Amino acid sequence: MSERNGSTAVRGATLLDVAERAGVSRATASLVLRDTGRVSEATRQRVRDAMAEVGYVYNRSAAAMRSNSTKTIGILVTHIGNPFFGELIGGLQEALGAAGYSCILASSGDDAAQQDRAIAELRSHKVGAVAIVPATTSRQDYSRELNELELPHVMLTRHSGDLGAPFVGPDNVLGGRLAMAHLIEHGARSFAYLGGSLAIHNRTERRRGMQDALAAAGIPTTALVDLPSGRGSQDGLRVGLELIDTHPLPDAILCHSDNIAFGVYRALRLRGLATTVRVTGYDDIATAELWEPPLTTISTRPAAIGERAAQHLLDQIEHGVNEGFVVMTPQLVIRESCGCTPDRLDALDATAPVV
Amino acid sequence: MSERNGSTAVRGATLLDVAERAGVSRATASLVLRDTGRVSEATRQRVRDAMAEVGYVYNRSAAAMRSNSTKTIGILVTHIGNPFFGELIGGLQEALGAAGYSCILASSGDDAAQQDRAIAELRSHKVGAVAIVPATTSRQDYSRELNELELPHVMLTRHSGDLGAPFVGPDNVLGGRLAMAHLIEHGARSFAYLGGSLAIHNRTERRRGMQDALAAAGIPTTALVDLPSGRGSQDGLRVGLELIDTHPLPDAILCHSDNIAFGVYRALRLRGLATTVRVTGYDDIATAELWEPPLTTISTRPAAIGERAAQHLLDQIEHGVNEGFVVMTPQLVIRESCGCTPDRLDALDATAPVV
DNA sequence: CGATCCGGTACTTAAAACACA
DNA sequence: GTGTGTTTTAAGTACCGGATC
Structure with a gap:
């Protein structure tokens, strides 16, 4: 040895x-x-x-020193273990790798202080840019802070409300509209939107899309009950029970994420209400089609978002152009939890004519 | 601007x-x-x-150049999106961060060529060591290859069979034994082990533990049917259907991972056999307790493995001692899929007295 | 505290090769 | 054949920002 x-x-x-x-x-x-x-x-x-x-x-260090630039990009997410971010990172790494860049990953645990530490960390590695999923508790003008640090960046998935800031994420308004419109087609007339944090813009955006769909169908916006929660499946269980125990049961439940939907499924089973309510999720995680019933959900195609974000960054650091706010089209993935299989939820469809 | x-x-x-x-x-x-x-x-x-x-x-680059060492550790996993690895990485990062090290993450996609590229990448970043989940197709003496590159390292979770190589992972023999012993206590006498790749050592180890438990109970080893598969839930569905359609239904199914168990659940439902067979998983992923029925599984505590691996690396690069092969104790997490809730699987328990 | 070093990179200089009048 | 101009190819060297003596 x-x-x-x-x-x-x-x-x-x-x-x-x-x-x-x-x-x-x-x-x-x-x-x-x-x-x-x-x-x-x-x-x-x-x-x-x-x-x-x-x-x-x-030796990248030696190269970095002389040229004061590294072909390295920082990726900062809130939870590395989240499969959604896993796919996002995969798309980013692949596209950046193809352009000759290597990536350094960091995780903030959705905490602003840790996020600051991670950014300092990445800066000490001389990254040329960062792709960042900002922590929920990020300061409002975080993008401007990064600009002051001369750090090219793109926000992923979540934005701080500043539509001028560089951003790539899903079209949440459209996603909310797609889910709601489909449920309305099924004949549902009362709804609950469960889960998600009020602090995040994507929630209000999806809600807006849902209300657009309600308005288009001439349904009053009061037909939509709204209960936020944390982001885990356990939170979904909690908020599901809260809905069942304190509200009249709606025709359909729109969940903020597939994870939330998972908890909601369990809440419905615990109260003996399984398959009596239409349910939709959001994200389309890998196991969604194996649930009972298979989950109808909105796919945001995280890998595609990652690729697009890579493009966004490369345009900034190689061509000096900032594409600004970029929105990606989500897709409705129809399975069975919405009532689309006649032999499963036919009781529901009998009382509510499909349009 | x-x-x-x-x-x-x-x-x-x-x-x-x-x-x-x-x-x-x-x-x-x-x-x-x-x-x-x-x-x-x-x-x-x-x-x-x-x-x-x-x-x-x-400026880490400048420091690295002069001292020819960076307080940076590489982490290389097969799939960043895998929640198990997410927790593992979390434990690693936290422990290494506390010791003043920063981490660079890379992903091999479980491909040996990509793994080689990632290692070259990490070396160009002058990492002081790497924690690596080797790709399934890694060369047998991969640890020695890394030694020849003068790269301190520790293998995580999977090892190549070389018990002298630096390794931290769960005690698979014990995990297999715990799951099997519990099912035997429930009175089960015929078994199937579903999922997992034959190319990975942890599978044979768990099997050995299962057979140890069978032997201890005086049950012939032929009572255990063995069907490998890929690693996704879809593979679990496939192999579950294969078992049901081509074998007599066993008293209990031991799944190689919770993901596999998820697919097996679906297979059982599709064949109208839900809750007629005892099922156990492996990993204890976050949603396991929300399933129907809540999954009894083996927790390998990935964060603890990550922390231990960090210790292993620090001992190598700071004290020059190699702790070698380290094994962590898994825990049986009892929920309901094994039949532990009387009012759920009481039909099963009636025919099979609990010891 | 000044001097020196680490290992690439950017810029300057120069030799060689070739073109064309 | 000689001289001048241009292009191709390669060498020389200052330099980046910390660490070490």
């Missing part, structure tokens, strides 16, 4: 080693490395061979 | 700026920064004030 501890790290081969082996100068080797400059093909190949022979590993 | 593009990044304040403002030398400022050396408290405070005033941001 070789001697190895914090103080005696072995230095690897440098560009100078490569250059000497290839019989060229360090500068030339650098040009070959970056595929730029005017170097003959024969020399290029010799340098590349030399790199392979000595097991050369690029 | 300020002019900002790839080529005209603004340089921030340096340690020299801080030093001049505080009226000390750069060397002194460096000592204050790292909380070392003999510097008077008055000077320390002056330097700290100066840092705050000029908005100083530590």
